[in-house]
Amino acid sequence: SLIGSSLGGLVSIYAGITHYKTFKRIAALSASLWWDRLKILQLLSKSKNFSPILYADSGTEGGERPMDV
Numbered sequence: 001s002l003i004g005s006s007l008g009g010l011v012s013i014y015a016g017i018t019h020y021k022t023f024k025r026i027a028a029l030s031a032s033l034w035w036d037r038l039k040i041l042q043l044l045s046k047s048k049n050f051s052p053i054l055y056a057d058s059g060t061e062g063g064e065r066p067m068d069v
Helices: 007-018 035-046
Strands: 002-005 025-029 053-057
Touching: 002 007, 007 025, 007 035, 007 053
Parallel strands: 002 025, 025 053
Antiparallel strands: none
16 A cells, blocks of 8 residues: 655656556545646656556545545
């Protein structure tokens, strides 16, 4: 399992994509999905091997773009 928030949430998702055999559960709390023009969402949608259980959350107040979560 891997958990992170903000940029740590972004890194957690990235680790789940690139090391899917190692990390079976990912939690991304208020992840910085906006970073690099939503690049992580593009990578996630193109990943054919991503198999971890992914928990993602975000508040509705503050932050850059909660609708992306």
